[in-house]
Amino acid sequence: MPDLLAARSQMGTSLAFHILFALVGIGMPVLMVVAERRWLATGDEIYHELAQRWAKGTAILFAVGAVSGTVLSFELGLLWPGFMRFAGPIIGMPFSLEGFAFFMEAIFLGVYLYGWDRIPPRAHLFAGVLVAVSGAASGITVVVANAWMNTPTGFQVVNGVVTNVDPIAAMLNPAALSQTIHMTLAAYAATGLAVAGIHAFLLLKNPANAFHRRALAIALLVGGPAAVLQPISGDLAARQVARYQPAKLAAMEALFHTERGAPLVLGGWTDMESRTTRYALRIPYGLSLLAFHDPNAEVIGLDAIPRADWPNVQAVHWSFQIMVALGSYMALVALWAGWVTWGRGKREERRVLAENRWLLRALVAATPMGFIATEAGWMVTELGRQPWVIQGVMRTRDAVTPMPGLVVPFIMFTLLYCFLGVIVAWLLYRQIVRSPNVSESVWRFMTPRESGRWKRDAR
Amino acid sequence: MTLAELLAGIVVISLNAYVLLAGADFGGGVWDLLASGPRRKEQRDLVVEAIGPVWEANHVWLILAIVLLFSCFPAAFAHLSIRLHIPLSLALIGIVLRGSAFAFRSYGGQRDEVQRNWGLLFAIASVVTPVLLGMAVGAVAGGAIGEEGRGKSGAFLATYVTPWLSPFAIAVGVFALACFAFLAAVYLTLESDDPALQDDFRRRGIASGIAVMVAGIVALALSRGVAPSLQQGLLGAPWAPPLHLFTGAAALGSLAALWFRRWRWARIAAAGEVSLILWGWALAQYPYLVPPGYTIAGAAAPAITLKLALGALVLGGAVLFPSLYYLFHVFKGRGQSTTV
Numbered sequence: 001m002p003d004l005l006a007a008r009s010q011m012g013t014s015l016a017f018h019i020l021f022a023l024v025g026i027g028m029p030v031l032m033v034v035a036e037r038r039w040l041a042t043g044d045e046i047y048h049e050l051a052q053r054w055a056k057g058t059a060i061l062f063a064v065g066a067v068s069g070t071v072l073s074f075e076l077g078l079l080w081p082g083f084m085r086f087a088g089p090i091i092g093m094p095f096s097l098e099g100f101a102f103f104m105e106a107i108f109l110g111v112y113l114y115g116w117d118r119i120p121p122r123a124h125l126f127a128g129v130l131v132a133v134s135g136a137a138s139g140i141t142v143v144v145a146n147a148w149m150n151t152p153t154g155f156q157v158v159n160g161v162v163t164n165v166d167p168i169a170a171m172l173n174p175a176a177l178s179q180t181i182h183m184t185l186a187a188y189a190a191t192g193l194a195v196a197g198i199h200a201f202l203l204l205k206n207p208a209n210a211f212h213r214r215a216l217a218i219a220l221l222v223g224g225p226a227a228v229l230q231p232i233s234g235d236l237a238a239r240q241v242a243r244y245q246p247a248k249l250a251a252m253e254a255l256f257h258t259e260r261g262a263p264l265v266l267g268g269w270t271d272m273e274s275r276t277t278r279y280a281l282r283i284p285y286g287l288s289l290l291a292f293h294d295p296n297a298e299v300i301g302l303d304a305i306p307r308a309d310w311p312n313v314q315a316v317h318w319s320f321q322i323m324v325a326l327g328s329y330m331a332l333v334a335l336w337a338g339w340v341t342w343g344r345g346k347r348e349e350r351r352v353l354a355e356n357r358w359l360l361r362a363l364v365a366a367t368p369m370g371f372i373a374t375e376a377g378w379m380v381t382e383l384g385r386q387p388w389v390i391q392g393v394m395r396t397r398d399a400v401t402p403m404p405g406l407v408v409p410f411i412m413f414t415l416l417y418c419f420l421g422v423i424v425a426w427l428l429y430r431q432i433v434r435s436p437n438v439s440e441s442v443w444r445f446m447t448p449r450e451s452g453r454w455k456r457d458a459r
Numbered sequence: 460m461t462l463a464e465l466l467a468g469i470v471v472i473s474l475n476a477y478v479l480l481a482g483a484d485f486g487g488g489v490w491d492l493l494a495s496g497p498r499r500k501e502q503r504d505l506v507v508e509a510i511g512p513v514w515e516a517n518h519v520w521l522i523l524a525i526v527l528l529f530s531c532f533p534a535a536f537a538h539l540s541i542r543l544h545i546p547l548s549l550a551l552i553g554i555v556l557r558g559s560a561f562a563f564r565s566y567g568g569q570r571d572e573v574q575r576n577w578g579l580l581f582a583i584a585s586v587v588t589p590v591l592l593g594m595a596v597g598a599v600a601g602g603a604i605g606e607e608g609r610g611k612s613g614a615f616l617a618t619y620v621t622p623w624l625s626p627f628a629i630a631v632g633v634f635a636l637a638c639f640a641f642l643a644a645v646y647l648t649l650e651s652d653d654p655a656l657q658d659d660f661r662r663r664g665i666a667s668g669i670a671v672m673v674a675g676i677v678a679l680a681l682s683r684g685v686a687p688s689l690q691q692g693l694l695g696a697p698w699a700p701p702l703h704l705f706t707g708a709a710a711l712g713s714l715a716a717l718w719f720r721r722w723r724w725a726r727i728a729a730a731g732e733v734s735l736i737l738w739g740w741a742l743a744q745y746p747y748l749v750p751p752g753y754t755i756a757g758a759a760a761p762a763i764t765l766k767l768a769l770g771a772l773v774l775g776g777a778v779l780f781p782s783l784y785y786l787f788h789v790f791k792g793r794g795q796s797t798t799v
Binding site: 056088092098409413420 | 511512513515516518519521522523525526527529530531533534536537538539540541544547548551552554555556557558559561562563565566615619760761763764767768771772774775778779782783785786789790
């Protein structure tokens with residue numbers, strides 16, 4: 001395996017692994033805070049139990065996310081010293097801010113996890129809010145740095161020397177807004193619908209379970225709106241890509257030839273020899289409409305880009321199709337859930353959700369979709385930028401470390417991540433199958449003393 | 460003092476915080492591995508209880524140091540990353556395994572023997588990682604990787620392996636481990652109210668405190684010839700005699716405090732001793748970040764980047780320090796009033 005490919009594979013594997021935990025690290029704190037808030041407001045012990053169980057799951061995922069994020073911050077230099085030497089002064093700022101956001105997240109997660117009996121309830125809830133806020137802030141700053149790689153601003157290169165460095169302008173790069181919105185929504189949608197899917201599955205087996213009913217309602221409250229808004233933010237991101245990264249857009253859409261009134265190409269097999277896409281479904285004027293909101297707008301195809309600067313069209317096109325398809329499904333299911341619960345009280349809402357078996361099945365199907373869609377979306381933005389590491393400025397091959405034998409660390413880290421992935425999946429599975437079992441109709445008529453006993457038994 | 464020097468100083472401050480806080484968490488793993496005697500289980504439980512709420516926050520000091528290094532001194536960071544690829548990658552694997560194993564043990568809720576296996580992995584990773592990080596520091600301090608331009612050519616072993624596998628670098632690795640174990644033992648005397656358990660860690664503190672001295676002297680002796688600039692600084696500079704005096708006083712003071720069961724004094728002296736050692740290294744290699752090729756001024760980013768980084772540090776610090784105070788106030792505020 002050539003060193004460049006090994007380095008890219010290692011970076012890709014590390015990112016793909018870390019992103020899953022980053023998503024959950026941003027999304028889960030919101031779920032546990034909502035549950036705790038409801039416990040404080042109603043005194044309903046199931047919400048307390050729910051917040052504690054979610055916190056426990058978050059603790060495992062956050063720990064793995066924190067250490068895999070550490071690996072990434074080192075890998076920026078270990079694998080791409082050329083990139084860091086160039087980009088460090090320009091784009092170090094969001095990483096510094098990320099450092100502090102990560103600090104706050106770690107501090108208040110510690111307070112949250114170990115502070116249940118040590119600090120007042122309101123302070124505890126506030127610690128949870130701070131975890132949620134700093135988790136989102138942490139993700140946003142990292143995505144800002146990535147957006148800069150797509151639309152680099154805030155510096156000039158004069159005779160090969162970087163001058164006029166402006167880190168603020170670099171942070172405010174054109175892709176920053178659309179990418180951060182898209183990624184933050186992805187975190188809430190993916191986490192919310194994944195948790196909803198798990199509890200929907202358990203409700204199919206046991207529709208009366210009061211624990212799962214509450215969990216499902218909260219998960220949908222967090223994931224549903226984000227899933228519905230995600231296509232809109234995707235539109236914003238795509239128009240931004242059309243303007244600043246025509247090669248990426250052309251690869252996403254498998255558009256080989258520049259044309260006006262370009263069609264939207266769905267699916268299909270790209271043939272690089274003949275520069276065509278076969279067996280695809282074409283929607284006339286679709287791409288021009290989506291990319292520029294004008295059916296006759298000209299969309300730049302790959303023919304306008306030097307062949308050496310093409311990304312891997314097949315991979316980018318299909319990743320994009322997967323992301324859009326899964327995202328659309330999630331938005332539709334979220335709309336459906338919103339439709340059946342609209343205007344109902346909380347108890348009524350839980351009941352209609354638990355009794356709508358087709359909706360539950362649709363939610364179960366959506367469980368992994370947010371994560372797959374996010375991974376696919378990252379494939380689009382990262383593979384779609386190749387062969388550049390900084391769009392139009394630095395090629396990936398010029399950024400890689402001179403250290404030989406990079407296939408060895410690639411294999412080592414891949415094995416490490418496989419091992420951790422299996423363990424985490426197993427631990428979460430164990431935690432989920434041990435969910436407490438109490439029927440909604442019984443729970444409603446329990447005295448405080450009985451509910452306290454139930455809580456002890458549930459551990 | 461220039462802005463670049465100030466920021467280099469802040470990098471050392473974050474490393475100092477990392478050593479005193481996360482270092483002690485690593486040291487906790489050492490005592491988990493070496494737990495023995497009739498209170499073996501209690502010793503391990505105390506370690507878990509002590510580091511549980513704080514280890515993730517403590518770990519972030521390393522991230523802060525790295526982030527500051529790559530935004531403010533990108534050339535030095537890139538160079539370090541190339542030449543220390545192997546020990547840093549191995550240390551990362553250690554960091555990942557230690558953190559994950561600790562989380563799996565704490566929140567996995569499994570049977571005892573499974574938990575014990577996670578505990579073992581946590582303990583081994585806690586021992587190996589500091590040695591690797593120390594070896595990387597040894598390679599830097601020894602001036603073994605600082606020459607500019609190397610890396611593209613040159614033999615693989617000479618470029619990527621021998622600099623951090625020298626006797627001096629290995630001695631620094633062992634020294635780092637001894638320091639971390641020492642800090643952990645001293646801190647742990649304050650974490651328990653049980654006199655027997657406190658005495659367990661008192662003995663461990665005294666033993667590891669002596670190990671720190673021995674390892675330090677061995678490392679200094681081995682630096683002859685391989686780390687001339689370091690030796691020159693540590694032995695010849697005007698600030699050297701008082702530094703050694705204070706370090707020696709702190710070392711003996713911490714042992715005396717342990718002997719007389721003055722746990723809080725022991726903690727202050729131990730933290731002081733290890734901090735002075737770290738600053739001794741930093742001062743000895745001033746004005747170099749990575750001797751002999753990269754100075755603070757030579758590797759510094761443009762002034763605007765440094766100014767903004769300082770601004771971010773001030774703003775971040777304004778939020779960070781009250782939060783850290785709160786964290787330690789909530790979890791480390793007990794068991795202390797009874798001793799002293």
